[in-house]
Amino acid sequence: MYELFEVRNFRCFHELALTDLERVNLIAGVNNIGKTALLEALFLHCGAYNPELALHINAFRGIKREKVEFTSWATTPWDSLFSGFDTSRVVELVGKDHVTGHRSLRLKVVREPGELAKIRQIIQSGPDRAEGGPLSSEVAQVLELESQERKQGRPKQSHRYYMILNPSGLRIEPFPPPPPFPASFLPARARVPVNEEAERFSNLEVTGRQEVVLKALQVIEPRLRRLTMVVVGGVPMLHGDIGLGKLVPLPVMGEGMARLASLVLAIGNASDGVVLVDKIENGLHHSILPKVWRAIGEVAREFNTQVFATTHSLECIVAAHRAFSESGSYDFRLHRLERFDEAIHVVTYDQEALEAAIDIGLEVR
Amino acid sequence: MVKIEQPNILVVEGREEELFFEAFIRDLSLRDIQIMPIGGKERLRRNLKALKLSPGFARVTSLTVVRDADEDPKAAFQSVRDALQAAIRTEFVGDSGRFLPGRAN
Numbered sequence: 001m002y003e004l005f006e007v008r009n010f011r012c013f014h015e016l017a018l019t020d021l022e023r024v025n026l027i028a029g030v031n032n033i034g035k036t037a038l039l040e041a042l043f044l045h046c047g048a049y050n051p052e053l054a055l056h057i058n059a060f061r062g063i064k065r066e067k068v069e070f071t072s073w074a075t076t077p078w079d080s081l082f083s084g085f086d087t088s089r090v091v092e093l094v095g096k097d098h099v100t101g102h103r104s105l106r107l108k109v110v111r112e113p114g115e116l117a118k119i120r121q122i123i124q125s126g127p128d129r130a131e132g133g134p135l136s137s138e139v140a141q142v143l144e145l146e147s148q149e150r151k152q153g154r155p156k157q158s159h160r161y162y163m164i165l166n167p168s169g170l171r172i173e174p175f176p177p178p179p180p181f182p183a184s185f186l187p188a189r190a191r192v193p194v195n196e197e198a199e200r201f202s203n204l205e206v207t208g209r210q211e212v213v214l215k216a217l218q219v220i221e222p223r224l225r226r227l228t229m230v231v232v233g234g235v236p237m238l239h240g241d242i243g244l245g246k247l248v249p250l251p252v253m254g255e256g257m258a259r260l261a262s263l264v265l266a267i268g269n270a271s272d273g274v275v276l277v278d279k280i281e282n283g284l285h286h287s288i289l290p291k292v293w294r295a296i297g298e299v300a301r302e303f304n305t306q307v308f309a310t311t312h313s314l315e316c317i318v319a320a321h322r323a324f325s326e327s328g329s330y331d332f333r334l335h336r337l338e339r340f341d342e343a344i345h346v347v348t349y350d351q352e353a354l355e356a357a358i359d360i361g362l363e364v365r
Numbered sequence: 366m367v368k369i370e371q372p373n374i375l376v377v378e379g380r381e382e383e384l385f386f387e388a389f390i391r392d393l394s395l396r397d398i399q400i401m402p403i404g405g406k407e408r409l410r411r412n413l414k415a416l417k418l419s420p421g422f423a424r425v426t427s428l429t430v431v432r433d434a435d436e437d438p439k440a441a442f443q444s445v446r447d448a449l450q451a452a453i454r455t456e457f458v459g460d461s462g463r464f465l466p467g468r469a470n
Contacts, residue, residue, distance in 0.1 A: 345423075347418050352411055356415035357415040363367060363419055365420070
């Protein structure tokens with residue numbers, strides 16, 4: 001679980017510090033202030049060693065590379081990660097979490113011939129000897145990811161990984177280890193594929209914890225008695241029994257059911273990790289939001305998962321505040337991104353401040 | 366939903382004070398002043414803290430608090446000072462009620 005998180009030179013942020021993090025963190029702010037970018041920064045940091053995630057976060061926004069030019073002056077698929085599209089800067093993401101301690105991640109574009117030659121040497125002397133071939137700015141685009149970890153009482157560890165894009169395709173050198181904890185990103189637009197949802201449900205079934213999903217979904221559909229996997233056309237799909245004498249595919253039950261199922265399955269599959277949700281209120285009617293937040297809080301506590309979600313909705317913020325106030329443990333924070341003094345800042349509300357703002361009708365978004 | 370829209374904020378307790386100061390400001394032809402009723406004196410510190418976090422507070426250049434003096438004007442003034450100091454963390458000059466320009470954070 002993150003205690004703090006800092007972002008430098010990433011997307012729209014020159015420098016941003018997020019402190020006072022809780023189990024569930026809701027991020028508000030006007031359009032184009034960087035709410036999604038903040039989730040993306042967290043996702044990269046959670047991935048820790050994998051530079052390819054830089055392309056994944058672009059894909060979440062619908063940006064896919066069709067054609068890449070291989071010259072030293074050409075734009076790269078990762079240019080938009082750097083604030084002001086200035087690839088001479090270094091993106092730095094720093095976090096302190098309970099698993100890896102204090103950890104920083106630096107991203108930079110490698111273009112200098114000398115540096116490229118060094119990378120080539122590193123790759124070829126490593127255990128996973130890559131094929132030869134030229135590695136110059138004329139034929140390859142290279143993104144370097146440097147990960148540094150500092151746990152209390154242990155020496156600092158540093159590792160470098162490279163994403164190399166050349167005419168023959170994309171490769172990561174050296175092969176990155178798995179991330180230190182699970183993390184998943186639920187984008188605002190795309191739905192989680194049904195087979196992926198099925199796998200997440202099966203993972204919970206293996207450990208006998210699938211009832212968590214049933215209980216959460218009963219918030220929206222009290223008639224729901226049972227959830228089970230049914231293979232339709234070769235594709236496993238989650239179905240529910242609502243007493244119709246026939247199982248109903250979950251997506252057919254409505255967008256709210258599908259959305260809540262995605263949320264709970266993601267949280268249940270990221271035990272001791274992080275779930276990032278863009279526009280969490282999507283598909284959920286305001287009247288059920290307090291119950292949805294209660295369910296999210298319960299599942300997040302049970303699986304020890306930290307949640308970061310964005311919203312534009314005041315109803316969503318008020319519902320979260322009410323739900324966590326009534327839960328007996330207010331493990332929730334509202335963070336608003338706001339631009340002033342020519343920079344983006346974070347303003348964080350604790351329980352007392354948010355209660356007061358809601359009471360007297362002050363804007364909080 | 367109350368939004369900060371002016372650089373000068375006049376904090377009052379309730380609707381009556383709001384109406385009075387609206388008329389007063391109109392009569393004096395003053396501009397750039399926003400009257401914000403943020404509830405009674407019992408919750409002044411808490412509510413000022415929320416106001417300080419509101420969008421646009423960083424652009425506020427002056428903040429005035431008006432409250433009933435009740436039977437003890439000195440104590441009332443002190444309680445406003447205490448609330449401002451706790452919530453806004455500003456510095457005061459003497460007992461006149463003037464205070465130094467403060468930062469939002």
